[in-house]
Each structure stands twice: as C-alpha cells, then as structure tokens.
Amino acid sequence: MKEAQKNSNNYYEQLNDLRQSIGQLDEDLLRIFAERRKLSLKVANNKLATGKKVRDQAQEKNLLSNLTKKGQALGIEPSVTLSLFHNIIEDSVRSQYDFFLENCAQESLEPLTLAVLGEPDSYSHIAAQQHFATKKRRFTPEFCPNFLSIFKSIDAKRADIGIVPIENTTAGNITEVYDLLLQYQLKIVGEEKLKVKHCLVAPKGASLETIKDVYSHPQAIAQCKAFFNQHPHINSHFRSSTSSALKLVAEYQNPSIAAIASEQAAESSGLEVLSYAINNYQENYTRFLLIANQEVNVPNAVPAKTTLTLQTSQQPGALLDCLQVFKSHGINMTKLESRPIPTKPWQELFYIDFEGNANEINIKTAISELKTVATEVTVLGTYPLHDILATKLDHHALSNQLNKL
Amino acid sequence: MKEAQKNSNNYYEQLNDLRQSIGQLDEDLLRIFAERRKLSLKVANNKLATGKKVRDQAQEKNLLSNLTKKGQALGIEPSVTLSLFHNIIEDSVRSQYDFFLENCAQESLEPLTLAVLGEPDSYSHIAAQQHFATKKRRFTPEFCPNFLSIFKSIDAKRADIGIVPIENTTAGNITEVYDLLLQYQLKIVGEEKLKVKHCLVAPKGASLETIKDVYSHPQAIAQCKAFFNQHPHINSHFRSSTSSALKLVAEYQNPSIAAIASEQAAESSGLEVLSYAINNYQENYTRFLLIANQEVNVPNAVPAKTTLTLQTSQQPGALLDCLQVFKSHGINMTKLESRPIPTKPWQELFYIDFEGNANEINIKTAISELKTVATEVTVLGTYPLHDILATKLDHHALSNQLNKL
Numbered sequence: 001m002k003e004a005q006k007n008s009n010n011y012y013e014q015l016n017d018l019r020q021s022i023g024q025l026d027e028d029l030l031r032i033f034a035e036r037r038k039l040s041l042k043v044a045n046n047k048l049a050t051g052k053k054v055r056d057q058a059q060e061k062n063l064l065s066n067l068t069k070k071g072q073a074l075g076i077e078p079s080v081t082l083s084l085f086h087n088i089i090e091d092s093v094r095s096q097y098d099f100f101l102e103n104c105a106q107e108s109l110e111p112l113t114l115a116v117l118g119e120p121d122s123y124s125h126i127a128a129q130q131h132f133a134t135k136k137r138r139f140t141p142e143f144c145p146n147f148l149s150i151f152k153s154i155d156a157k158r159a160d161i162g163i164v165p166i167e168n169t170t171a172g173n174i175t176e177v178y179d180l181l182l183q184y185q186l187k188i189v190g191e192e193k194l195k196v197k198h199c200l201v202a203p204k205g206a207s208l209e210t211i212k213d214v215y216s217h218p219q220a221i222a223q224c225k226a227f228f229n230q231h232p233h234i235n236s237h238f239r240s241s242t243s244s245a246l247k248l249v250a251e252y253q254n255p256s257i258a259a260i261a262s263e264q265a266a267e268s269s270g271l272e273v274l275s276y277a278i279n280n281y282q283e284n285y286t287r288f289l290l291i292a293n294q295e296v297n298v299p300n301a302v303p304a305k306t307t308l309t310l311q312t313s314q315q316p317g318a319l320l321d322c323l324q325v326f327k328s329h330g331i332n333m334t335k336l337e338s339r340p341i342p343t344k345p346w347q348e349l350f351y352i353d354f355e356g357n358a359n360e361i362n363i364k365t366a367i368s369e370l371k372t373v374a375t376e377v378t379v380l381g382t383y384p385l386h387d388i389l390a391t392k393l394d395h396h397a398l399s400n401q402l403n404k405l
Numbered sequence: 406m407k408e409a410q411k412n413s414n415n416y417y418e419q420l421n422d423l424r425q426s427i428g429q430l431d432e433d434l435l436r437i438f439a440e441r442r443k444l445s446l447k448v449a450n451n452k453l454a455t456g457k458k459v460r461d462q463a464q465e466k467n468l469l470s471n472l473t474k475k476g477q478a479l480g481i482e483p484s485v486t487l488s489l490f491h492n493i494i495e496d497s498v499r500s501q502y503d504f505f506l507e508n509c510a511q512e513s514l515e516p517l518t519l520a521v522l523g524e525p526d527s528y529s530h531i532a533a534q535q536h537f538a539t540k541k542r543r544f545t546p547e548f549c550p551n552f553l554s555i556f557k558s559i560d561a562k563r564a565d566i567g568i569v570p571i572e573n574t575t576a577g578n579i580t581e582v583y584d585l586l587l588q589y590q591l592k593i594v595g596e597e598k599l600k601v602k603h604c605l606v607a608p609k610g611a612s613l614e615t616i617k618d619v620y621s622h623p624q625a626i627a628q629c630k631a632f633f634n635q636h637p638h639i640n641s642h643f644r645s646s647t648s649s650a651l652k653l654v655a656e657y658q659n660p661s662i663a664a665i666a667s668e669q670a671a672e673s674s675g676l677e678v679l680s681y682a683i684n685n686y687q688e689n690y691t692r693f694l695l696i697a698n699q700e701v702n703v704p705n706a707v708p709a710k711t712t713l714t715l716q717t718s719q720q721p722g723a724l725l726d727c728l729q730v731f732k733s734h735g736i737n738m739t740k741l742e743s744r745p746i747p748t749k750p751w752q753e754l755f756y757i758d759f760e761g762n763a764n765e766i767n768i769k770t771a772i773s774e775l776k777t778v779a780t781e782v783t784v785l786g787t788y789p790l791h792d793i794l795a796t797k798l799d800h801h802a803l804s805n806q807l808n809k810l
Binding site for chain 1: 434
C-alpha cells in the first residue's frame with residue numbers, strides 16, 4: 001500500500017471515529033436534556049401548588065450569568081452559551097405554560113375539529129401542526145375553501161376551533177380576516193407565528209424559462225413581488241389558497257404553469273420545486289389567530305395577550321382619550337389597527353392588541369374606563385402570549401466578559 | 406408549626422432542590438457541548454487535510470434523523486429535538502468555517518482598526534462586535550461621523566476594514582452606501598446580520614406624555630413609522646447617527662426630548678428606556694457589509710457570496726441577457742438592485758449578489774460571458790456567506806413521526 005493511500009485511509013478512519021464520538025456526545029446531550037425537561041415539569045407542578053408565576057426572570061438571569069462564566073472557562077464565547085441556553089429555557093418555559101393551561105382548563109383530551117384554509121400542507125395547516133406539536137390535545141383538520149367558510153363552520157359548531165392568518169411581516173394585515181372577526185364575533189383563543197418560505201413549484205421538466213403563468217394566494221404573490229419584478233415575462237394570477245393553486249398546476253401538468261406554495265405542500269403534490277424561498281425578504285413571518293365560539297381560560301401565572309375592538313365617537317381626540325387609558329394603567333399595546341365600519345361610513349373601528357389578561361383587576365378597570373370614553377368596546381379574547389422573550393443579561397456586564405480590545 | 410406553614414416550607418425546599426438539580430444538568434450539558442466543539446474542530450482539521458467541503462448535509466441529515474427518533478423514545482417532540490440540534494450544528498459549522506478561513510488566509514493576528522459609524526454601542530458597533538465575537542482576530546474601533554468618512558478612512562488606509570449597513574428588512578436599501586461602494590471601489594470582505602430593536606430613550610423623569618421631539622438616524626425613524634403615527638403629537642428629527650441623537654438628548658436633559666437607539670447604547674448613556682422595541686415589525690433585521698482595500702481569500706470549502714456591479718447598454722433586453730447568463734450557469738442570485746449612475750443620466754447600474762466564489766471555474770466563466778453582454782462588470786468581492794441554513798429532514802418522514810390524527 002502506498003504512503004499516500006495509507007494516509008488517506010487514516011484520515012478516513014479518523015473522520016469516522018470523530019463522527020462516532022460526536023454522535024455519542026449528542027445522545028448524552030439529548031438524554032440530559034430529557035431529564036432537565038422532567039425536572040422542569042416538576043417545577044411547574046410546584047409553582048402551580050404555591051400559586052407562583054411560571055416565569056422567574058431573576059432566576060433565569062442568575063442561571064445564564066453563571067453558565068456564561070462556566071462556559072468561558074471551557075472556551076465557549078458568552079454569545080454561544082447564551083444562544084444554546086435561550087433555546088433550552090424557551091422550551092422549558094413553553095412546557096410549563098402548557099402544563100398550567102392543561103391543568104387549569106381541565107379540558108377533555110378529545111381531538112378537536114379544526115377549520116383550516118386550503119388543503120393538507122397549506123401554510124395554515126402547517127401553522128396548526130406547529131401550534132399543536134407540543135400540546136397534549138390533538139386535532140382533526142376540516143379543510144375550508146376560504147376564510148368565510150372557516151368562520152361559518154365554527155359559528156355553526158361543525159368545527160370546535162379555527163386557524164386564520166391575520167398579518168404578515170412583508171405584506172401587512174389581512175383585512176378580510178379583521179372584518180370577519182367583527183362580523184362573526186368569535187373569540188380569539190390563541191396565536192401562532194410561522195416563518196414562511198415561498199417556493200416556485202412546477203411540473204417535472206419545467207424550468208424558469210418555460211414558466212409564463214404563476215398561480216397563488218394574493219398574499220403569497222404580494223410577498224414575492226421582487227421575484228415578479230425580476231421576471232417581467234411571468235404573469236401572476238390569484239387563487240383562493242396556495243393549495244388550490246397547487247392543485248391547478250398538478251392537474252394541467254403544463255411546463256408554462258407554476259404555483260407558489262410551501263415546500264411541504266410541493267412534496268405531497270408530486271410537483272418539483274424550481275426555486276426555494278422566492279419571498280422578497282428571508283425574514284418573512286405570518287401571525288395566525290386561533291378562533292372558537294367560547295373563550296379560553298388563561299391562568300394568571302401564564303403571560304397573556306388580549307384583543308379588543310373599540311369604536312369612538314367622531315369627537316376630535318376621542319381615540320387619544322382611549323389610548324390615554326392604556327397608558328395610565330401601564331398597559332403595553334402591541335398593535336393598533338383601524339378598519340372602516342361597513343355600516344357606518346366615515347366611522348372607524350380600532351383593533352387593539354395588548355399584553356395582559358382580561359381577568360386581571362388592572363385590565364378590568366382599564367376596560368370599564370374605556371367604556372366611558374368609547375362608544376363601543378368588545379373584548380375578542382384573552383389568549384396565551386406566543387412569544388417567549390429571551391432573558392437578557394446586562395449588556396455591559398457581558399461586554400466586559402467579551403471585551404477583546 | 407402549623408400544617409400550612411410546614412407545607413409551604415416543603416414546597417420551598419422542593420423548588421430549591423429542583424433548581425439545584427437543573428443547574429447541575431445545565432453544567433453537564435455545557436461540559437458535553439464544550440467537548441463536542443473540540444471534536445468539531447478536529448473534524449475541520451481532518452477536512453482541511455483531505456480537501457473536503459466543510460458542510461456535509463447528508464451526514465447532518467443522518468444525525469438529525471437518528472436524534473429525533475432517540476428523542477421521541479425519551480418523550481421529546483421531533484420539533485424540539487430539531488430546534489436544539491439546529492442550534493448546536495449551526496455553531497459547529499460556523500466554527501469550522503472560521504477555522505478554514507483562519508488557516509487559509511494565514512492572516513496576522515494583529516488587531517484590526519475598524520471604521521464604524523457613530524459612537525460606542527451604535528448599531529454598527531454592535532454588529533461589528535457580533536461579527537468578531539467568535540473570531541480569533543480582535544478589532545479597535547475608529548468611530549466615524551458618517552458613511553462617507555468610513556469610506557475615506559479605509560481609502561486613506563487609516564482603517565484596515567469598515568462596517569456599513571446596506572439594507573434593512575423594514576425600511577429597505579441604504580442607497581447612500583450603494584453609491585459610495587461604486588464611488589470608492591472598495592472590496593466587500595464579509596457580511597453580518599443584526600436583529601434590530603429600537604428603544605425610545607429619554608432623561609430620567611420623562612414619560613411618553615412629556616416627549617415632544619424625537620431625534621434619530623432617518624433609517625431608525627423610518628423603521629418606527631407606526632410609533633409616530635400612533636403618537637401624532639411627537640415630532641421626528643433626523644441626526645446622522647443614533648449615537649449623535651443620544652448624545653444630544655444626554656446633553657439637553659430635557660423631558661420633552663428623546664432619542665431612538667439600541668438598549669445597549671441607552672445603558673451607557675445614563676438615559677432611561679421609555680419603550681422597548683418601538684419598531685413597526687418585531688422581525689427587523691439589518692444586513693451589514695464589511696469593506697476593505699484588499700479582497701479576502703475565501704477557501705472553496707466554505708460557502709461564499711459574491712457581489713458585482715454591471716452596466717448594460719441601453720439596448721432593450723440587455724439586462725435580461727445578463728440574467729440569462731446567471732441562469733444558464735445555475736447560479737443563485739440573492740439580490741438585484743438598480744441605481745442611477747450620477748454621471749450618466751438615464752443609465753442604470755445593477756448591483757447583483759449571488760451564491761458562489763469568484764475563484765470557482767463556473768463563476769469565472771459566467772463573469773467572462775457577462776462581459777460580452779454588459780458594458781462594464783466589476784466584482785466588488787467574494788466573502789463568506791453569513792447564513793447557515795438548517796438542514797431539513799423530509800417533511801413527510803417527519804410528519805409520520807408527528808402524526809397525531
């Protein structure tokens with residue numbers, strides 16, 4: 001055997017050995033992580049018994065500060081340690097929230113019927129799967145051809161719950177859903193956020209040159225505007241959902257016709273992905289609302305968000321008076337959206353999201369104050385806050401550790 | 406001692422015990438993670454010796470698929486296992502890239518002088534800290550009052566390298582920097598992405614009611630448009646940087662004057678944060694370019710991005726001919742931006758970012774073909790790709806594991 005060949009075999013063996021050792025360490029990591037999750041549920045049980053809040057950020061701060069120091073002694077940069085443990089703590093906090101919600105609601109574990117737009121693997125369906133992935137309760141999807149039929153299905157009690165997109169970071173608000181929320185007066189019982197990647201999907205044999213017409217939901221097309229600007233020979237056409245666009249393309253099997261849809265949906269349609277992530281911005285998120293006939297009970301230990309609508313008189317400053325109520329109670333408003341009222345021309349309806357639970361005394365007081373300055377106030381629901389913000393260490397304490405100058 | 410008191414003490418002790426056990430597990434996790442990182446560098450060394458690419462996504466796929474199965478046996482949902490290990494693999498891939506770059510460039514480890522906008526803790530400074538956090542090479546900042554002075558400082562060789570923002574997901578491109586890139590013909594040697602959270606910062610004693618005037622960089626103000634819409638009594642004013650705005654507010658100490666800046670900068674200014682994250686969208690990212698006089702050598706084992714400018718004749722279809730060259734070579738274009746040419750009215754200059762290394766044969770061929778259809782082609786630089794995309798498992802394999810129906 002030649003020397004070079006021997007060396008190459010040695011390297012090959014070494015790489016295999018290293019990979020095996022890494023695989024072993026990964027299994028150790030996973031095992032310890034599983035143990036940590038069990039202890040975290042015991043902590044949740046303890047907090048439930050003593051009426052404590054789920055989140056204790058002072059405790060998290062201690063933990064993270066200690067770990068970044070220990071990490072540095074092991075040669076791990078603080079930013080890397082923080083990123084790893086933010087991930088672990090987020091999972092732990094989310095599991096504890098779910099534990100509280102399940103124990104307080106004492107819900108049945110019967111599968112829910114969930115009204116959802118499109119076909120299997122539509123973005124709404126993926127968002128629903130993501131929402132229920134870590135929950136005990138399962139769901140059976142009822143696929144609906146448009147937003148209106150989702151609201152009708154819940155209203156008629158054919159479905160227990162529904163999921164609808166409400167805003168997208170690139171294309172803005174989905175005003176149709178806002179208007180249906182007002183019309184049907186369903187309760188908002190949850191929220192979910194999905195990172196959206198739009199793929200250009202076509203039959204086998206098609207290429208970017210052969211494509212002339214692209215079908216999709218108007219929102220998806222709006223989020224891919226830059227793609228259409230760059231390919232002026234390609235025309236866009238609206239369909240009621242990305243799933244129905246995909247169906248059309250799968251039926252025609254014409255190399256000039258493509259759809260915009262998720263990779264997951266492309267996989268099940270038997271079509272090919274010509275281009276991944278053609279959205280204008282890589283960071284493209286859609287926020288979904290879960291809606292139902294009955295409100296959900298969010299225990300006070302779990303951070304909550306509330307959505308309400310308000311109508312003000314046409315007096316100048318009426319909206320400012322309302323916003324003043326939020327300020328004076330120290331309530332953090334996360335969204336303010338105005339919509340015209342179809343039956344009352346030139347009057348505006350405001351949708352307001354804020355952090356807090358409609359059962360808390362402070363929020364109750366604020367809402368009754370609002371009722372004295374607004375002509376109509378309707379609470380659409382209190383639901384668990386989706387985002388779990390990472391606990392931050394003081395930047396300067398950290399940058400002293402980081403300081404390389 | 407009463408029974409209730411005893412119970413409460415028991416709960417308190419139990420919580421402490423649980424937290425201590427969790428702390429112990431976290432240290433174990435960190436220790437194993439540190440061992441894994443050492444092995445990962447040995448893998449990088451092995452790959453460097455055998456000329457392999459850093460990333461082996463087939464290998465990652467095996468690893469992830471195995472771990473999600475092992476995780477499920479331990480009661481961990483696949484999405485949770487994937488999220489944990491995507492984080493760990495991203496760190497490992499980034500460390501291996503840095504190892505290749507350091508070993509191929511054989512750079513000195515002398516600290517770099519880095520020209521950066523504003524004052525300590527400006528967004529650009531934070532982006533630079535983030536960029537160099539995991540790198541061996543350190544930097545000394547040279548703070549510049551505006552973008553032009555950054556370019557001048559590098560051009561005059563006072564600074565070795567500079568960092569400039571080039572685009573923001575909410576407010577769009579920073580055209581001034583595009584134009585300076587053309588004017589100074591510096592080389593792009595790297596990119597960085599920073600998640601931006603704009604805080605409203607004011608002197609102690611100020612409140613949202615007392616604020617009348619807010620100072621900041623025009624980009625920051627554009628990214629907080631919704632805040633100004635919601636607070637019509639507050640006026641916005643431009644300053645050349647968020648740092649200079651902060652300085653002004655710190656000097657005046659007037660409860661009617663506030664600035665928009667990062668939390669980190671607010672902390673060092675001694676001012677107070679009145680509102681966290683007042684940007685229109687929570688997902689608000691700025692992409693920065695690192696620029697220098699000399700190009701950087703990116704080894705082929707590390708994924709790279711190249712930026713070039715091209716000018717086309719005014720014949721119709723000239724740009725399409727150029728784009729056709731990218732397509733025919735299978736090159737993935739990640740950005741196309743057009744700018745007018747100051748000296749040639751009605752002619753357009755195009756900035757194109759694509760994945761690939763200007764040293765690769767395929768890219769070299771494409772660039773020489775471009776030169777036959779465009780009137781001018783200038784490569785601004787090849788630099789390591791910032792994003793490390795997570796290796797995905799097949800959705801359907803995963804959803805069979807996930808299936809709850």
